[in-house]
Amino acid sequence: MPAAASGAPSLPESLVLRSLRWGDFEPLVAIYYELYEERAEGHPVGIALFRHRPTRADEVDWFTRLFRATLAGEDVMVIAEVDGRAVGNCTVAPVGPLRQSETGHIGLLGVLIDRRYRGRGIGTALLARCLEECRGQFEQVRLSVHADNERAIRIYRRLGFVPCGHIPRGIKRGEGYIDEELMILDLTRWSPPSAPHKH
Template sequence: MSFTIRRLDPTDLPAVRALRLEALQAHPTAFGASYDTESKEELESYYRRLGNLIYVGGYVGDELVGISALMPLPPGNSAHITKLVSVYIQEKARGTGMSSAMIQTLIGIASRLKFEQIILTVEAGNSHASMLYERLGFVAYGRHPKSLKIAGRYYDELLMHLDLVAAGA
């Protein structure tokens, strides 16, 4: 399956929202946000989010089937760090290399924007995702116990980072 990766903009908002809600509903343990809360948000809140995040999308033809984003930390002493968030690929596009391509695109963007680190969290039981991040150079540096609580059940998250300076990115 061939695909393309490109940076998303406000014209992509309807497709981003639909894909994000699909992700939250299908894989609630992969996200800090919940479908119930986010599905009730006004479309304007998505415009604000898209404006604050650096989204890339994976396309098969004209169809958006994958999203991922960088969330720069607020100005101040942590302004050199950005966080990888909202990574999701529809099942039909998994195993194609799209996830890796999207994240590598974001690593390149982070480097060009002079970020020094990318951090992320991943549900501790999601070995496919954590192995992908490790292959891309991310290193686990901690575990947040009971980070998520969904339907009365707790889930731990691994904390990972990529040092862009050390990686020469």
């Protein structure tokens, strides 16, 4: 479980960064489903969601496609595991339908950490590892982030992403709108951050 709230936050001792396993289905779906609860509670969830929570059957389809894509080397995915359970994931998938297309050198990044484990450095370590694994696979990594997701934007900037566009009202949530920031990272010139992270 997470460390006590007092004292400086630190990476969990048992953090492992590893590839996707079939057994990650349940924890990853649970983390994703919790975003719908966070949204219902009025928290500023930093990921675009569906209007209604997808069914478990939808999630099986998503996970199967993801598992196949990682096995095939199409997607790069790193799992953050704490105490033997997945607590987050970072995925970079080709923007186009296929790696062989003329956009196959560009990957689209998504990252999500279990809310109980945020703010302890796991997201930063996970992103850094995922980007390391993307080197040689993609030349550029893109992402879209909600303009009010300041924590995520700070992390992306620290890792070398630069803003490349702003889409007003890119997300429609209920009756309100959220602007989107677009960011890119040139992986051909990127080197991993010097701060040590867990292996």
